[in-house]
Amino acid sequence: MQYKKEEQSKWFWLNKFLPNVSTVFKDKILISIKSRDELKLFVVKEGLYNVLKKVKKSPVYVGFPLLTLKNNEPHFSLILAEKYAKANRKRVVVNAFGEEKFLYKRNLMKKHIVSFSKDIKKGDLVVVVNKRNEALGFGKALFSSNEGLPEGRVVNHIIDRGFFIHH
Amino acid sequence: MFSDFIKSRYKDIFGSKAKLILKEFSKEPKKCIRINTLKINPKECLRRLKLKGFFFSRVPWSRYSYFIEKEPKAVSATVEHLMGYFFIQDASSLLPVIELAPKRTDVVLDMTAAPGGKTTHVAQIMKNEGTIVALEINKNRMDSLLSNLERMGVENTIVLRASALKVKQLGLKFDKILLDAPCTADGTMGKNQRLRISLTNEDYLKYSRKQKELITAANAVLKDKGVLIYSTCSLAPEENEEVVEYAVNTLGMKIKELKTKRYLTPGMTRFFNEKHSSFLKKCGRVLPYQYHTQGFFLAKLIK
Incomplete structure (x- = not known):
């Protein structure tokens, strides 16, 4: 190295x-x-x-x-997710149920989402945060902010903080 | 169940206390969390965990560490743990870093860093300033170290895959060194049941030799008047007092009083029917039954 x-x-x-x-x-x-x-x-x-x-x-x-x-x-990295979450961009906020699912490597559904930033386009990398603005990890958006949330799956899981333990 | 060797050895070393120690080893030590003040205020962390049904009592020698008295679900599975708000470790293993008392300008060496309990604690006290050089030779243990550094938000560390015995080759000198030496770990028999029957006299002698080599290597890279904390999770005098006596008598290091001594049992000056140096009283030992922790030993040495 x-x-x-x-x-x-x-x-x-x-x-x-x-x-x-x-x-x-x-x-x-x-x-x-x-x-x-x-x-x-x-x-x-x-x-x-x-x-x-x-x-x-x-x-x-x-x-x-x-x-x-x-x-x-x-x-x-997840440490970058934490720092970037403060920037308030490309961010999806999840409820407690969504938080639990995401930390167990599950994709996010419409019912898990509390709010999202206005600059998200379909296919974007997004930081998933809980209601306390704590970064839980990264996901891939399956929606665009200007079109709103579709029914069903809205964010695909990429990596979450459970990685530290599973790893 | 303990081997006859362990029973007789403990009786030889600890006399009337041996029964208490072995009784304590029949159960798991109390779980403890160290709250990561790099990321969260201890009160806020406790508030969040209490809402989930956890109960705590404070560790006497640390204002940000707590014994878990009630654990309704695995504390390692909480969001707070994943967020790096605390580190789960034995309360006795907080002591070396408290004694090291690193400053924000220090260059600190952690000679055997994985899984990172002490490295992340040093970073916490240094408020992520200064420099920590963390050594780990084992690849599997390295993964757990890196994962914990990132989880705990540590930003002031250089991690090297290197043997602590070859630390001189790095070309650095250090203000402070933490040598939590590889050991028989006989102080962890409460958790590691296998050790109760597997340890032999050769194990103690083998580790004692290695520990003397390690402390020699540490002394070579310590700055003049620099601080070295030597610790093990063993209760054996061969791995502890004997190594400290070697550091003082052979390497010319000086031993200092421990500021946490009121919580500790003083080092032994007589063991295996032999009298040893009186300065060994300045070492400290945590006997498992004192605080329901693992057994632990530490000493503070100055170059």
């Missing part, structure tokens, strides 16, 4: 998956760690980076993870 300091601008393309996600890592140091079949991207504070530069070994993890890139497809 080898690590590398990354140019921030090289990663602005991530904004097409989550609008303005680059604000999470703006003015911070980005470190990539490459292994055989994937690349992991981390956000690192300056002080931590200064210590890292002195270490005579590549890390497996540093700062906090932003994403894993596999076959050029980004898989955003």
Whole structure:
């Protein structure tokens, strides 16, 4: 494994998956760690980076993870979901029933949804949050905000915080 | 059920206390949660869990850690756990990090980091500032460490897959070091029933040798006047007092009083019919029956 300091601008393309996600890592140091079949991207504070530069070994993890890139497809981290949930964009709010289902890897139905942000388009990556605005994970929207929620399934499950335990 | 070896060994070491210890080992220790102040206020976390029917009592040596007195469902299955609002750990294992007392500017080494209970606790006290270098050699244990760092929102850690014995090769010096050494874990016989019959004298001797190698490696990368906390979840003097005595007499380290000593049983100065250094009284041991925890040992050393 080898690590590398990354140019921030090289990663602005991530904004097409989550609008303005680059604000999470703006003015911070980005470190990539490459292994055989994937690349992991981390956000690192300056002080931590200064210590890292002195270490005579590549890390497996540093700062906090932003994403894993596999076959050029980004898989955003749950810590990013938490930070991004505060941005109030591409967000679906679920009730207690929806929260329980989602944390057990289930897709979300119309009856689970309390509200959603106005900028969602069908196929978008969305952050699923509970009524306390706590990020539960990521899903894929099966609806567009301007058309409203259809009957039945509205968000496909991608990853949830139960991952920490199941993993 | 304990092997004759364990029964006789405990009687030799602990005398009249042996019965109490082994009786306590016949049941599981009390479950404890450490609330993650990086993410939530302890009062708010407790309020949410109490609404779900949980009851708690405070751990005497930590203002953000609680014994679970009533657990209506598995606390690990709650949303609060998944959100990283708390870490489930034995209350005794909070002590090394409390004694380490890391500052927000320190560079701290955690020599054997997985599954991350102590690393995430250090990050919590450092308020995610400064630097923690966490070492783990085992790949399976590494996964649990990384998962816990992310769950608990830790952002000040560099994780390296490296042997603690080869820490000198990293080229760093540290202000503070946590050496929670691999051990026989005989203080966890309450939970790990297999140990009650499987431990042999060779196990104690093997770990004691390894622990001396590890403390030597730690001493080599500790800054002058730096702090090293040595701990194990073993009650054995070979893995504890003997290692500390080696650090002081052979490596030239100094032993310091523990600020949590009022909760602890002082280290032993006589064991296996041999007299040992009087400074060992400054070490501390948690005997399982004192707080219904696992058995634990710790010492604070200065270079």
